[in-house]
Amino acid sequence: MFDTHVHTKVSTDSEMEIEEAIKSAQNKNISLIITEHMDLKFPEKGLFCFDVDDYFKKYSKYRGNNLLLGVEIGIKDDCIEESREVTEKGLFDYVLGSVHLVDNLDVYYETYYKEKSKQEAYEKYLATMLSGIQKYDFIDSMGHIDYICRYARYDDRELYYRDFSDMIDEILKTLIDKDKCMELNTRRLSDENAAKNIISIYKRFKELGGKHVTVGSDAHNTTAIGSNFHVAREIIDLCDLKAVYFKERKKEYEKI
Ligand SMILES: [Zn+2]
Ligand SMILES: [Zn+2]
Structure with missing residues (x-):
C-alpha cells in the first residue's frame, strides 16, 4: 500500500x-x-516552495x-494559475491540494485564532477550503x-460534522462533482475521539456519492511513515470506500 x-x-x-x-518504507512494506x-x-x-526542475533532477533516479x-x-x-502551471511543468504522478493558509495566516500559528471563536475560526477555514476546491480543479x-x-488553540479542537454540516456537505459534494478524492490523513488516527469524528465525515462522503480516498501519513520523518495505516484500513472498510493512489496522474486501486 502507498503512503501518499x-x-x-x-x-x-x-x-x-x-x-x-525509502529504507523505512521498505521495512514497513509500504510504497511512497x-x-x-x-x-x-x-x-x-x-518558504514552503521548491524548484521543480531540481526536484526531478535529484529524485527521478x-x-x-x-x-x-x-x-x-x-x-x-x-x-x-501559478499553481496550475507548476503542476503542468513537472511530470508529477500526483497532486494533493491542501489548505494551510486562511486569510494569509498559517493556521499552524496562534495569530490565526486571536480574537476568533472556534466557530469563526473553523467556518473561515472551511469557507477557504470550499472556495479553493471550486477553483483548484487540477x-x-x-x-x-x-x-x-492539529493546531487550533481551543480546549476542544475537534471538527464535528454536526457543527459544520452544511459547509462540510458543500465541500464533499464539490469534490464528488469534480471527481476528486478525499485524503484520509492518518496523523490523528491514534486518537480515538479524533478517529470517531473523522469517520462521521467519511461516512457522509460515501452517503453523498463519494468513492475514493487516498491514504497519507503526512510524514516529515521516518517514524511517521505509514503511521496508523491499520486504523485507516478499518475506516475505509467501515465507510465502504476504496483506497487509491495516483501514478502519472492516473487513479490506481490499492489491493488492501
Ligand atoms: Zn499539508
Ligand atoms: Zn504535508
Missing part, C-alpha cells in the same frame, strides 16, 4: 533524506508518494513502482480536512 503523503528535506519543514524514507510542499506566495518569502513523485499544493486564492485529492484540529 510524505515530505523529505525538499520541504521547508522536513529534514528527512529520501534514502532514509513524495509530496513536497509548494505553497506559492507564502507570507514569508521563499529513485522513481519506480514503489516510489512516485508528487506535490502538495497549497490552496490559496491569489496563486491559482488537484487529484484534497488533503487533511482536519488539518486545523
Whole structure:
C-alpha cells in the first residue's frame, strides 16, 4: 500500500533524506508518494516552495513502482494559475491540494485564532477550503480536512460534522462533482475521539456519492511513515470506500 503523503528535506519543514524514507518504507512494506510542499506566495518569502526542475533532477533516479513523485499544493486564492502551471511543468504522478493558509495566516500559528471563536475560526477555514476546491480543479485529492484540529488553540479542537454540516456537505459534494478524492490523513488516527469524528465525515462522503480516498501519513520523518495505516484500513472498510493512489496522474486501486 502507498503512503501518499510524505515530505523529505525538499520541504521547508522536513529534514528527512529520501534514502532514509525509502529504507523505512521498505521495512514497513509500504510504497511512497513524495509530496513536497509548494505553497506559492507564502507570507514569508521563499518558504514552503521548491524548484521543480531540481526536484526531478535529484529524485527521478529513485522513481519506480514503489516510489512516485508528487506535490502538495497549497490552496490559496491569489496563486491559482501559478499553481496550475507548476503542476503542468513537472511530470508529477500526483497532486494533493491542501489548505494551510486562511486569510494569509498559517493556521499552524496562534495569530490565526486571536480574537476568533472556534466557530469563526473553523467556518473561515472551511469557507477557504470550499472556495479553493471550486477553483483548484487540477488537484487529484484534497488533503487533511482536519488539518486545523492539529493546531487550533481551543480546549476542544475537534471538527464535528454536526457543527459544520452544511459547509462540510458543500465541500464533499464539490469534490464528488469534480471527481476528486478525499485524503484520509492518518496523523490523528491514534486518537480515538479524533478517529470517531473523522469517520462521521467519511461516512457522509460515501452517503453523498463519494468513492475514493487516498491514504497519507503526512510524514516529515521516518517514524511517521505509514503511521496508523491499520486504523485507516478499518475506516475505509467501515465507510465502504476504496483506497487509491495516483501514478502519472492516473487513479490506481490499492489491493488492501
Ligand atoms: Zn499539508
Ligand atoms: Zn504535508
